[in-house]
Amino acid sequence: MERERTNAPAQRVLVVEDEKKTASLVRQALEAGGFDVEVCGRGDEALEAAIAQPFDGLVLDIMLPGRDGLSVLRQLRAQGNRTPVLLLSARGEVNERVAGLDAGADDYLPKPFVIAELVARVRALGRRGSEAKATVLRVADLTLDTIAHRAERGGQVFELTAREFRLLEFLMRSAGHICGRMSLIENVWDYDFDPGTNLVDVYVKRLREKIDDGFEPKLLQTVRGVGYLLKDAP
């Protein structure tokens, strides 16, 4: 992964994870993605650190020594701290995700997660809320009008089912970032569980036939073992 070249100061992220190997894996990936990373292995220390200094984002594990992640999050929010939080959980359970989002998390990623997706989601944390939701999305010559419910490329309008439309909208909103299967399942299908089918792959394949067949460049790419990516230049 290449370091993103930008003139703005690097974003600071606090990674709270007690499992050392996982923590170092996340640290490496985020640093390669251009973030300044601090790692903390205990819930109580993480809470102090997050209150004492400003971070641009928090990656928070749920099972932690000292104080569990959900309690850290609740305490932060109770104090009016709005630092965006991505929750990590080994459990990947419906109740857990709902509890996490209720406690004030901005996003949730079940373990085992895709590292590339984690980086993409941390990056998205910063953007969240700061960008008004665009109603017309563009990637290369592909446009999607979310109000008129219309998708076209090179003057050709596509017939999309409701689900295909949501899939395309989600991929276009995260254009340039890898979307893992689980995040597509959660965001396009609203499934809080892994349905154990190749539903996502089949839908993406159909969508690709519609938007990429007969057009150049190919926009919708498969990242083997990781997920999908919609982007303009190769």
Added chain:
Amino acid sequence: MTIRTRLTLWFAVVSVTALLVMAVGTYVEIAEQMHHHHHHGPDEHAVRETTEMILEAGLPAVLLGLAGGWWLMRRALAPVAKLTQAVEQIHAGNLSARLPHSGNGDELDRLTDVFNAMTARLDHSFQHIREFTLHASHELKTPLTILRGELETALHDPQATAAQKERLAGQIDEIERLAKIVDGLTLLTKADAGQIVLKSEPVRLDELVRECVGDTRILAQAQEIQVGLETCEEVTVAGDRHRLRQLLLALADNAVKYNQRQGRVNFSLQREGTCAVFKLANTGPGLPAELQARVFDRFFRGDASHDSAIDGCGLGLSIAQWIVTAHGGQIHFVSGLNAPTTVTVKLPWLA
């Protein structure tokens, strides 16, 4: 034969024997007295009279004794019958329940104590196993996350050759499969322990079925399987929306996976009495009757267990069964050699 019948029969044998001994004894006594007085054989008439007397008085006494014995036996064994009923109610799900004590301090109370102690020990063991599975699945997740992360990093190494990348991606697929199994096990273990609380809100089942039919059509395309929706009556059930969607998709996925090329999958949803009846039929090869009872068993995959072309973790139907049961419904699996395989789900509907 019950203890009661056996004891009563023994009692009857003993009483009748006693009666006979009494009759014989009397006969001998009379015969001796006759011998002393008249120096010739016993008076036939007197003997018959005496025997009749003994039988007339003795038989009713024996019968009365038998009836009394039958009644006594019932009284004595009633607590055993009660205990039996209570023990019959015990299963893996309610091991924390205890049998009622009569408080008499008799042998049966002692037996009840022993039973209760035994179920307590079993309960403890079951809890241990559940906790073990929960911990095991949690512990497995961390190394899976690390392994996945490292493979992924290696996959993005620009120096890796195409063949190496292919191998790495294959390994990631296997890790995903492992992760799915671990997730499924965690879910079922939590469900066993009663740790999952389902919502109970009105859910339009017909809408979920229509949505599932749409997804199934897409899933079935590769194998040219036709997907039909016969009837879909409007029906609302009380339940957990997410879990019900999970249920439908798990069943639909099964119906597609275990089908044949150019086969059929048929959905139907009807109201019958107080139930919403959902049926899903497919033209798969079917299962022999002796295996049908096991389709809801964890990790049961029928003949496909060695067929790696059908991927899945073997927990889909177990999870489906749990969701149905947790909603107070029933699920049945019927399969014939030349008939379609049908899964039927009955859920109580909300008026």
